[in-house]
Amino acid sequence: MRITLWHPPQNPQRVRAYLNQLGCLPQDVKAFVVPHGNGVKLSVSDAAAAPAVLEALHEAGVLSEGQTLEAVPFAVFEERAQAGAGKAGRAPRAKRQGSSASNRAPARNLTGSRLDEAEALDLASIPVPDPVLIRIDHREPAALFEALQDLPNVTLERTELALGDIEIQGRETRYVIERKCCAETAARTDFEASVVGDDKRLFFQSEKMRLEEGITPIVLLEGPVHDNSRGMLVQAIDGMLSFLVTIQRMNVINTYSLHHTAYVALKLAAHDRSGLGYEPPLRGRKPTGLPQVAQLAFVLEGMPGVSANIARLLAERFGSMAALVAASEADLAAVPGMGPKRIAQIRAVLHGG
Structure with missing residues (x-):
C-alpha cells in the first residue's frame, strides 16, 4: 500500500490521503x-469495495485488531505518506519537534470536508417537471431568494410566515422548515442561542410545529453544529437533537451552507411534486459471471422468507426457475428449512394469489 497526500488547489488547507497500489x-x-473528528473518514468510489479496503488497512498495520477508523488520527496517514513517497504535488512539511501520532491534537475541521462540493451544486440541474411553490420568510437572507429565483417551474414567494422560515407546498402536506444557522461566529451560533439563550426559542418553535396539523416539520441545521458551538458540549448538542427527533417528532436535516440549503429545499419540493424521476432498484448490484445456480440463488433470495442459505439450497435442488415453478408442495418441503409458511409465500409469488 502506498499513501499519497493531496491538497485541493482551491483550498490548500484541506487534505486527502489516497490509498494506492x-x-x-x-x-x-x-x-x-480525510480528517474526521478525532479520526478519519473513508471514501471509496465503489462502496462495495470498502470492506476490502478496511481489510487492506488491517494487513498494512494502519489499523490494529478491533480498531476503527474513528480512532486513527490522520497524522498516522501523514507520517506513512511522508515515509514513503511524500506528498503528491507538494514538498513535505517539516515535522514539528515533539509531534507524534500519540500526542498531536487532531485539527478541527470547521467547514466540513465537502463544503466546496456543496457550494458548487447547480440548482438548475434539479429536474422540476411539475410546478412547485416555495414561500420564504421576508427576514431570511437575500442570498436564499437569489439562489431560487428564475428557475423553471418554481414559484417563489417572499412573505411573512407564521411558522418556520421556509414553507414548501406539497401535494398532501406543507413542509415547514425552521432554519438554524450553525456557521462559525465570535459568539453563539443561531442554533446554540436558540437552545441556551434566555428565550430558548427552539423549544417553543418546535412545540408549535409539533402541534400544527397538516405539516411535515423540519429543523434544518446549516453548518457544522458540533464544531462551531461556543458553549454547548457535544453531549448537550446530541441531547437537543435527540429531543427534537424523539419528543418533538421533528425531521432534522443538515446542510453545509445557505446555498446548500436552497438546493435541498428545491430537491424536497421537486421530489414531493414529481417523485424521484426513476424507479429505485430494490436489490444491490447484480452479480455477473457467476454459474447458473448462483445466479438463480441471487434471484430467489429476493423472495419473501428466503434467506441466502435457503436460496442456495433451492437453486441446487431445482436448477432453474422453470423447475421451481413446476415443483409441488411436497417437492419444496423436501428442501431443508422449507416449512408450510415459507412454501406458501414462495408459491404465492410464483403462481399469484
Whole structure:
C-alpha cells in the first residue's frame, strides 16, 4: 500500500490521503481518507469495495485488531505518506519537534470536508417537471431568494410566515422548515442561542410545529453544529437533537451552507411534486459471471422468507426457475428449512394469489 497526500488547489488547507497500489481494488476505483473528528473518514468510489479496503488497512498495520477508523488520527496517514513517497504535488512539511501520532491534537475541521462540493451544486440541474411553490420568510437572507429565483417551474414567494422560515407546498402536506444557522461566529451560533439563550426559542418553535396539523416539520441545521458551538458540549448538542427527533417528532436535516440549503429545499419540493424521476432498484448490484445456480440463488433470495442459505439450497435442488415453478408442495418441503409458511409465500409469488 502506498499513501499519497493531496491538497485541493482551491483550498490548500484541506487534505486527502489516497490509498494506492491496493491489489483488492480495480484500477478505476479510488479510495482515500480525510480528517474526521478525532479520526478519519473513508471514501471509496465503489462502496462495495470498502470492506476490502478496511481489510487492506488491517494487513498494512494502519489499523490494529478491533480498531476503527474513528480512532486513527490522520497524522498516522501523514507520517506513512511522508515515509514513503511524500506528498503528491507538494514538498513535505517539516515535522514539528515533539509531534507524534500519540500526542498531536487532531485539527478541527470547521467547514466540513465537502463544503466546496456543496457550494458548487447547480440548482438548475434539479429536474422540476411539475410546478412547485416555495414561500420564504421576508427576514431570511437575500442570498436564499437569489439562489431560487428564475428557475423553471418554481414559484417563489417572499412573505411573512407564521411558522418556520421556509414553507414548501406539497401535494398532501406543507413542509415547514425552521432554519438554524450553525456557521462559525465570535459568539453563539443561531442554533446554540436558540437552545441556551434566555428565550430558548427552539423549544417553543418546535412545540408549535409539533402541534400544527397538516405539516411535515423540519429543523434544518446549516453548518457544522458540533464544531462551531461556543458553549454547548457535544453531549448537550446530541441531547437537543435527540429531543427534537424523539419528543418533538421533528425531521432534522443538515446542510453545509445557505446555498446548500436552497438546493435541498428545491430537491424536497421537486421530489414531493414529481417523485424521484426513476424507479429505485430494490436489490444491490447484480452479480455477473457467476454459474447458473448462483445466479438463480441471487434471484430467489429476493423472495419473501428466503434467506441466502435457503436460496442456495433451492437453486441446487431445482436448477432453474422453470423447475421451481413446476415443483409441488411436497417437492419444496423436501428442501431443508422449507416449512408450510415459507412454501406458501414462495408459491404465492410464483403462481399469484
